Structures are given as structure tokens and as C-alpha cells.
Amino acid sequence: MSALAELYKIPEEYLDFRATIRQIAEERIAPRAAEIDEKAEYPHDLRELLAEHDILALPFESEYGGTGTGALMLNIAIEEISRACASTALMLMVQELGTLPIRLFGSEELKQRLLPRCATGEWSPAFALSEPDAGSDPGGMLTKARRDGEGWVIDGTKNWITNLGIADFYVVFAVTDPEAKHSRGITAFVVEADRPGFSVGKLEHKLGIRGSPTGQPIFDGVRVPAENVVGEVGEGFKVAMTTLDHSRLGVAAQALGIAQGATDYAAAYARERRQFGRPINAFQGIQFKLADMETQCAAGRELLYQACAKVDRGERDIGKYSAMAKLFCSDVAMQVTVEAIQVLGGYGYVKEYPVERMMRDAKITQIYEGTNEIQRLVIARSMA
Ligand code: COS
Secondary structure, eight states, X not given: OOHHHHHTSOOXXXXXXXXXXXXXXIIIXXXXXXXXXXXXXXXXXXXXXXXXXXXXXXXXXXXXXXXXXXXXXXXXXXXXXXXXXXXHHHHHHHHHHTTHHHHHHOOHHHHHHHHHHHHTTSOOEEEEOOBTTBSSOGGGOOOEEEEETTEEEEEEEOOSEETTTTOSEEEEEEEXXXXXXXXXXXXEEEEETTSTXXXXXXXOOOSSOTTSOEEEEEEEEEEEOGGGEESSTTBHHHHHHHHHHHHHHXXXXXXXXXXXXXXXXHHHHHHHOEETXXXXXXXXXXXXXXXXXXXXXXXXXXXXXXXXXXXXXXXXXXXXXXXXXXXXXXXXXXXXXXXXXXXXXXXXXXXXXXXXHHHHHHHGGGTTTSOHHHHHHHHHHHXX
């Protein structure tokens, strides 16, 4: 086989891994998805399931108790779990998002203290960057941290934070030097959920991903020691941006999984559903929809895997590719889930069938970890 043909072949171990995760997702996760959505309940049982199978260890290097298997395997898992239940996949995604600042920039002491307990699934993190008035422009944040003896005191309110009330610790971004010319004078801190002054504020009622709590963590004079600073003081904006460059791959994988789940469901439905004396997949109007849905998923997967391979090769400049994968896959997820509802007709519009949930879950992938307009900005800047 030519080197190029070899390059474009997914190795057997990845295919086997995909099959294993798919089996767990179909047998154990999919049957719970409708109930999780209906009750808006955090699925503690499925978190235990993911932990038991070492799935929550996928984001981590082996020296910190992780599988050490890299970005592609992690994102295949996110994709397969999202195909069954996007809320459950978010538990794995946030395990990565909330620990990436520590993995990429944290001290050895912070890594040893926090990562192994996240790899086992005992602890779960949160990433607290956005605020009520600072979403696409996190540099405009109001949360502040001031030095207090050897440590720091943090004051502010964050917004849209995944895992609110569940997380054992929050990676919080705060302005430490309001006069700074560069990098916005922001610093990243680890704040454990049991520190005095921390509280759980408003929780949101959401369109989708209802099994994952989202809301406002409040930091009211929270004291943290100097050891809880992640990376260098004043370098927090770069910590956040580099983290998002990596974690956006997870959003792409989640979106792709939702899209593939909707495509597979619509294709199976169209084989069974009969109208005018024939299965509806005998009609070209349906065939063309299914063909476009499948093609969009396949194209998204190529882009995502290409981006994951760059991370696994150790390439540093991955921001453009992760933005492209997130942008493309999330737009595909939205288009494909709307079409899946159309294939099912009236049945697509009711809660007895999963595609309306998939459409509601898909929408956030165009918004969180940077709106798709921000992704276009990141891509365009890389071309300038
Ligand atoms: N990696 C490392 N450093 C980066 C970076 C990246 N991807 N992007 C920017 N930086 C650095 C810059 O080099 C610059 O450093 P200096 O000041 O030392 O020169 C600094 O960060 C500020 O960069 P810039 O001026 O480009 O920042 P902007 O405020 O213009 O923001 C965007 C750039 C729009 C890309 C950024 O604000 C963004 O990603 N917004 C979306 C945020 C988001 O995804 N929110 C969701 C939160 S999680 S649900």
C-alpha cells in the first residue's frame, strides 16, 4: 500500500475502540437519553458507567492516571456517546475542558493534586471564563483577583458554566492587572467548590443538553493560595485561548455524533415507514435527503480526524483546524437534525422519537466554546 493510502486508513485499534464505545452507548446510554432530557437530570449513573470503563480517563496522560491514548480516541468516544445522548457526552467533554488549563499550563503540584482524581471520575472540573457581559469577548470580563499576602482573593460572577453545582473545582479566569497592555492582564486560578465565598447561583432552563447543569458560579471574596494559580500570573488569556483551541474538537465530535445519530435514525425509519404502498426510502425526495445527510457527516468526520491527528502529532498551531472542525460539524448537526425531523414528518416533531431532542441538543454546538461567528473570525485571522 502506498504511504498516502496508509495515511488515510483508520488503524484497526481505533475501529475496535469505536465498536466497543458504540456498544456501550447503544446498550447502556441510549435507553436513558429521553428520560435524562425530560427530567433535566444529571445522570450520575452514567458518569459511574463512563468511569468504570475508563472513558473519563481518555483526556489524560498515563502519568496522571489517564489512558494516554490521545485526541483522536477521545473524540471518537465523544462522537459515539453523542450519537446516543449528547448530555452524557458533555460529562466527558467537560472532563477535558476543565482540566486542559492544568494539563497545558499547570504546575506539577497542581497536576498531581487534581488530574488523577479526574481520570478516575471521582472528581469533575468546570471551566469558568464567560460572564453575563463577557461572552464572545472574554477580555472584557469583570471578575477580579487581588493579591492578599501569599495568596489571592477572587470576586465576580461567571455565566453559562457547564457542571455548575457538580464540579469539585472551577478553573476561574480573573483580571489581576487592569492596567496591562498585553494579554488582557488576566490570570487563571483553581477554585475548589468547598472554599468559603463560593456559591452556586442561578441555574438555566435550557432548550437542549438538559442533563447537564449550566449556570452562574459566584465568587465572593474567595481566598486561594498562590499554588492555585494556573500558569503564569497575567497569562490567563492565553491559557483560555489555548484551552479552547483544543476543546473545540470535543464540540465538533459532539456535533458530529448528534448528526450521525439523527442520520442513522432517519435512514432506519425510512426503511420501515410505508406510504403510497412503498417504504418511503424508495422515493427520491427522501433518498436525496439521506444521501446529503450521510455525506455531510462523512465530510465533517474527515475534518475532525485531520484536526485530531494534528494534536496527536504534537503540532502546536491547531487553532485554525479546531475552529474549522467545530464550525463545520456544528452547522452539519443543525442542518442534518432539521432534515431528520422532516424525514420522520409528524413523528419527528414529538418526544416519542429522538430526533427532536437531537435537534435541540445540536443547537448549542453552534454557540458554546465560541459561537460559529467567532470560529469564522479565528479562521479568517489565520489566513490574513
Ligand atoms: N492561543 C494563544 N494565545 C492567543 C490565542 C490563541 N489561540 N488567541 C489570542 N491569543 C493571545 C494573543 O497573542 C494576544 O497576546 P498578547 O496580548 O500578549 O499579544 C492575546 O491573546 C489577545 O489576543 P487578541 O487581541 O487576538 O484577542 P481578542 O480579544 O481580539 O480575542 C478571540 C480573540 C475573538 C479569538 C477570542 O476573544 C475568542 O476566542 N472569543 C471567544 C471566546 C469563547 O470561545 N468563549 C466561550 C467560552 S467557553 S463556553
